[in-house]
Amino acid sequence: MGVLDQIYEKAKVNPQRVAFPEAANEKMMQAAYETGKEGFIRPILVGDAAELNALCKERGYETEVFTIVDIQEETYRQRLIADYVALPGTLLKERAVGRRMENPLYFAMVMQAVGEADVTFAGIDNTTGDVLIAGQTIIGLQPGISTVSSIGLCDIPGFEGSEGTLLAVGDSAVCTNPSAGQLADIAVSACDTVKSLLDWEPRCAMISYSTLGSGQSELVDKVVEALHIAQEKRPDLKIDGEFQLDAAIKPEVAAKKVLRESEVAGKANVLIWPDLNVGNTAVKLIQTFGHADAYGPMLQGFNKVVCDCSRGAPVSEIKGNIVISAVRAAGNK
Structure with a gap:
């Protein structure tokens, strides 16, 4: 059994909640669907719920495989903001968090920060710089670590x-x-x-x-x-x-x-x-x-697992990195 096979087996034992803020992207949705359908993760699609439901239907995906989170759903959004600003050491105030959460990448990371997701997985529609800045702003760095690597x-x-x-x-x-x-x-x-x-x-x-x-x-x-x-x-x-x-x-x-x-x-x-x-x-x-x-590169140094995949990666490689990220999150717990 190869190393990736071993990691896939570990993921299946304890599937983690992976938030996908680029869920409308065809490759990202396919990778999220297949890893979710196969039992390796619990995929959360973050974005415009109506658009995501329509795309699932158009692409032939069973929507029950996903949890679909609508970033415009005000009650849930306000609860996330309140939970986030209540975290110890949080520097951002309600309005600053709310503005950033108009972007699905920041919305997903706020979910992760307050324990509603275990991993944020992005990198196709967002640049590496986008992911790093969002991660440092919302998730923060591990105590004693000042370097993302x-x-x-x-x-x-x-x-x-x-x-x-x-x-x-x-x-x-x-x-x-x-x-x-x-x-x-x-x-x-x-x-x-x-x-x-x-x-x-x-x-x-x-x-x-x-x-x-x-x-x-x-x-x-x-x-x-x-x-x-x-x-x-x-x-x-x-x-x-x-x-x-x-x-x-x-x-x-x-x-x-x-x-x-x-x-x-x-x-x-x-x-x-x-x-x-x-x-x-x-x-x-x-x-x-x-x-x-x-396999990789895997970002490290954040308080929680944040993944930035390659824009040109095929679905098979994206799936591998999703599963690796999920196993890291489970191991960190």
Whole structure:
């Protein structure tokens, strides 16, 4: 059974409520319908109820698979606003929330913030920037985290790592040139994401061209500083470095290069790239030459699970990311 099959099985055991603010989009509605019909999620379509009902009928979908939420239904809208502004730490007032909720993306996130949905799934009609701004405004960031980032899961044929053929990597999509503090946030968030999705004990390696001082430059210094910040923030996590890639994942190389005790060296299951140049290139190398399947990117750092999918993604890929998001939400609970 492949990794995605395992995730699908986990989703079926505990289906989560996924809100779709781009529900009228044909691909999004199809993906929501199929994952709902197959029992992986409980899909919530958010928008103009009359339009959504008409589209369901036109496309041949059984409306009972969905919960359809009309953003113009005033009683429900006012209850959501009241519940949202009553949340501790909420900065927005009633009128500010109400204005934003005219947009289905913000309406869905308010539903999620007050516990009426478990995931907000968007990204086809909204840009990544739209999703990130809405998420930071309405959902907010996890305590101690100030950076939104991403993580991907690679299934690499022929790779024999500590988790078989699987390796989690980040950030390969969001943070261009993270500072040491941001890099620490990415590492901490990645460990939490992996734990909620796969039940792994994260062993997180901070990747560099240097292993424990074998190279010296400001590029290495940033990774070392990030490591110290991450370890101080979350001493409960196994985060170590700075390691070259082979020292992080190959025990025989770690035995030669890492001449001290390490719970990560040689057996890392999470890799943190120093910047997006490295991360984006590394993932494409893994896919092109390693013939790997790469799932994600999964946004992380928010208080709750928010997903931004690729605009060009086929329905099959959208479905996979919906199910992954739902399993993350269940794991976070």
